[in-house]
Amino acid sequence: VYGNFNWYQIVADIGNKPWMNSTDRIITTPRHYAYVKISEGCNMPCSYCIKPVLNGPLKSEPIETIVDECRTLAGMGVKELQIVSQNTTDYGRDIYHKPQIAELIDRISDIEGIKWIRLHYAYPTNFPKDLIDVIATKENVCKYIDMAIQHCNEDMLRIMRRPMSKDRLVALLDELKSHNISIRTTVMTGHPGETEEMYQELKDFITQRRFDRLGVFPYSHESRSYSGKHYEDSIPETVKRERALELMAIQREIYNESNLNNIGKRMKIIIDGKNSAGCYVGRPENSTPMADPKIIITSDKTLIPGEFCEAVVTNSLGKDMEGTI
Numbered sequence: 001v002y003g004n005f006n007w008y009q010i011v012a013d014i015g016n017k018p019w020m021n022s023t024d025r026i027i028t029t030p031r032h033y034a035y036v037k038i039s040e041g042c043n044m045p046c047s048y049c050i051k052p053v054l055n056g057p058l059k060s061e062p063i064e065t066i067v068d069e070c071r072t073l074a075g076m077g078v079k080e081l082q083i084v085s086q087n088t089t090d091y092g093r094d095i096y097h098k099p100q101i102a103e104l105i106d107r108i109s110d111i112e113g114i115k116w117i118r119l120h121y122a123y124p125t126n127f128p129k130d131l132i133d134v135i136a137t138k139e140n141v142c143k144y145i146d147m148a149i150q151h152c153n154e155d156m157l158r159i160m161r162r163p164m165s166k167d168r169l170v171a172l173l174d175e176l177k178s179h180n181i182s183i184r185t186t187v188m189t190g191h192p193g194e195t196e197e198m199y200q201e202l203k204d205f206i207t208q209r210r211f212d213r214l215g216v217f218p219y220s221h222e223s224r225s226y227s228g229k230h231y232e233d234s235i236p237e238t239v240k241r242e243r244a245l246e247l248m249a250i251q252r253e254i255y256n257e258s259n260l261n262n263i264g265k266r267m268k269i270i271i272d273g274k275n276s277a278g279c280y281v282g283r284p285e286n287s288t289p290m291a292d293p294k295i296i297i298t299s300d301k302t303l304i305p306g307e308f309c310e311a312v313v314t315n316s317l318g319k320d321m322e323g324t325i
């Protein structure tokens, strides 16, 4: 009814005056981290996606507005910022005529009190190289990037309308790795046209590249997407799901092996709170809330959400870890 942007009208229509300025925030996450949306909409033509249909083309917030919002959040006690948009690496192209994500993150990193800045939803084609420098050199920018690749087979990527050569994709992943930047990626199984051979290529890629974090989603045929209009939903649902489950099983093994390698090692973590069993739950720098591996902590000392601690890994729980302070 109101769309994604007109929340002030909701307040007006229930008979109140908006009480917030555009940079004010009500934090609905645990108070030590917050999501910061830097733009809406997307200019990319990915075949399966209806976000551009729903949200329109890229519309970036000015740098100053975002920096003010982040400063407000820091003043409210937020220590970790999750930078989000539909396509983070395209940020600023509409208002500054070139991507300005590196400049934006650089400016945010100077805000006092912000300890971790985490980037989500990067796009691999034309990845801005100056962003790699900012991530690598700024101490409070997490050595972490959330960048969906969706597939590795070039024909599949072309059908998905995300053309990219495999060589360039591998070169980008290698460059990020060479700067010790952990990569969270997402892939899709069962997009129209995905043959068994293409799937096997993706499976080999996931097995060999050993992504630090991985999400896998079976293709969903949305009628308003390009795929919905131009492709037949050709892969049976069971096949889409089996492929996704197989890739997730491979990734669980990778998590477990990595956790076993970490036993005895120390890592800086942030405490998010307690789980239902009463244990503390924390995250290392290369884990985002809700999606990535956690570390379950036993501690006699009271730990406060948002507190940074040094944890020692004591056990692997498969995807998650156990540890002590």
Ligand code: SF4
Residues within 6 Å of the ligand: 042, 043, 044, 045, 046, 049, 050, 051, 052, 086, 087, 123
């Ligand atoms: S998948 Fe991401 S980059 Fe592609 S159109 Fe959708 S929002 Fe844009």
